[in-house]
Amino acid sequence: MSEYSKVTPEIVEQIKAVVAPNRVYTGADINEDFSHDEMSIYGKAMPELVVDAASTEEIAATMKIAYDNNIPVTARGAGTGLVGACVPIAGGIVINTTKMNKILEYDLNNFVVKVQCGVLLNDLAEDCVSKGLMYPPDPGEKFATLGGNVSTNAGGMRACKYGATRDYVRAMEVVLPTGEVTRFGSTVSKTSSGYSLLNLMIGSEGTLGIITELTLKIIPAPKEVISLVIPFETLEDCIGTVPQFKKNGLDPQALEFMEKAIVQASERYIGKSVYPQKIDGVEAGAYLLVTFDGKTKDELDNIIEEASEIALEADAIDVLVADTPAKIKDAWAARSSFLEAIKAETNWKDGLEMLDECDVVVPLDKIAPYVEYVYGVGEKFGLRIESFGHAGDGNLHIYIIGDDKISVADFKAKADEFFDDIYAEATRVGGLVSGEHAIGSGKLDYLAKSVGPTQMKLMEDIKRVFDPKMILNPGKVCYKL
Incomplete structure (x- = not known):
């Protein structure tokens, strides 16, 4: 880090000259929130200066000053x-x-919408619904920015049927590390025009550029x-049933699995009981939450009948139908609150949450044995585990939670050993380190072990082509500082 320059008073004045002075912050005026994201276990670091950018031009001008003076820059959305x-x-x-939170325009001849990078996922989703449209990507954090979603290729619940964020990005405006502004992509639906x-x-x-505007596919x-x-x-x-839906030609919009403990924590968090704990004297240990969509009610009735037969033949206790907007909302509200519920019941020490997670993705037929393996490893290390996931696409969320008897250092050491083991197993069964949360600095070592030195060097070389001074979000994804 010593190779980078510091932000001097002269540089502050240069930036204030290209951005309104009341949107440039230094020293004690910088909000502490800018030092971390939602997973504080990966550490905190205060910036020297924060710019509340309002346009592509302001970002480009700031970036050029930073490039000319060799100052590191990190772009940030909602910090989720x-x-x-x-x-x-x-x-x-x-x-x-x-x-930069404006929905700029809809083009319904080409079924795209143009937005600024700071638009929240929830705001676009609701605006689309009001027009009879849908933006299919549906990550669990609805108040993340779309720029952040694209920067991590967020997935979410509907990826099972509709795909991840990548499948809905047609074009983007980008500020490069030099301050140059360029556009990638087009409103067209396919291309073979050089490297993508x-x-x-x-x-x-x-790490390669700052996305400022997006053209997104809608349906x-x-x-x-x-x-x-x-x-x-x-x-x-529960998990063993998942492949049967696809094998029988059903195409769920979303297919989620969750264990009992996380469901109970979520219901405590939202203050409402949604999922039945016991049916006809049989206690539920896990649940599938499955959503189907279609053109007519008759079409869905046939799908529900077939899905119910599959589930009951696989030893489901029952099949409960949420067939009104209120019931559907309640079922998904509980599911969407899982992370908040876990965080609400997590201990803090030394200003850090005793919480860590992974979002490995494995082949569908490996979900059940992999989850069983993970719980075995957790038991070996004496760790409390909460798990849930996008069973329809093999993306699993596995959280480990420290108790008040363990130090932060000991928790981190156990977490490292635990993750070393389960990431290696994910790789062995044909999986990958992250399905949607990405790598950042927190998962960099695990990625390196999974893909090997050749791929890590290729990624670092790409980074150097885009960013020869290595000033843009340094120390993330493919190399350490």
């Missing part, structure tokens, strides 16, 4: 990430993009939607 990707570990400048720089930017976590909203809550006696039976 879980891998330390927006933590300014090298100090320098943080560019806050949340004020658009797809290289998606998931690059702000007509489905006419009918219905959800099923399916309780099972055991987690093994």
Whole structure:
């Protein structure tokens, strides 16, 4: 980090000259929130200066000053990430993009919408619904920015049917580390026009350029939607049922699994009981939450009948139908609150949450044995584990939680050993380190072990082509400071 320059009073004045002075912060005026993301276990670092950017031009001008003076820059959206990707570990400048929050225009001839990078996922989703449209990506954190979603290639619940964020990005405006502004992609639906720089930017976590504007694919909203809550006696039976839906030609919009403990924590958090604990004297140990959409109610009725038969033949205790907007909302509200529920019941020590997580992705037929393996490793290390996941696409969320008897150092040491083991197993069964939360600084070592030195060097070399001074979000994804 010593190779980087510091933000001097002269540089502060230069930046104030290209950005309104009341949107440039230094010293004690910088909010502590800019030092961390949602997973504080990956550390905190205060920037020297924060810019509340209001336009692409302001970001470009700030970036050029930083490039000319060799000052590190970290772009930040809502700060909802879980891998330390927006933590300014090298100090320098943080560019806050949340004020760039306008939905610019809909193009219904080409079924795209143009937005600024700071638009919240929830705001676009609701605006689309009001127009009879749907933006399919549905990550659990609804108040993340779309720029952040694209920068991590966020997935979410509907990826099972509709795909991840990458599948809905048509074009983007980007500020490069030099301050140059360029556009990648187009409103067209396919291309074979050279290297896909658009797809290289998606998931690059702000290390190659700063996304300022997005053109996103949208679709007509489905006419009918219905959800099923399916309780099972055991987690093994629950997860083992998942491949049967696809094998039988069903195409769920979302297919989630969750164990009993996390459901109970979520219901405590939202103050409402949604999922049945016991049915006809049989206690539920895990649940599937399945959503189907279609054009007509008759179409969905046939799907529900077939899905129910599959579940009951796989030893489901029952199949409960959420067939009204209120019931569907309640079922998904509990599911969407899982992380908040876990955090609400997590101990803090030395200003850090005793909480860590991974979002490995494994082949569908490996979900059940992999989850069983994970619980075995957790038991070996004496760790409390909470798990849930996008069973329809193999993306699993596994949280480990420290108790008040363990120090932060001991918790981190146990977490490192635990993750070393389960990431290696994920790789062995054909999986990958992250399905949607990305790498940041928190998962960099695990990625390196998973993909090996050749791929890590290729990624670092790409980074150096885009960012020869290595000033943009340094120490993330592919190399350490």
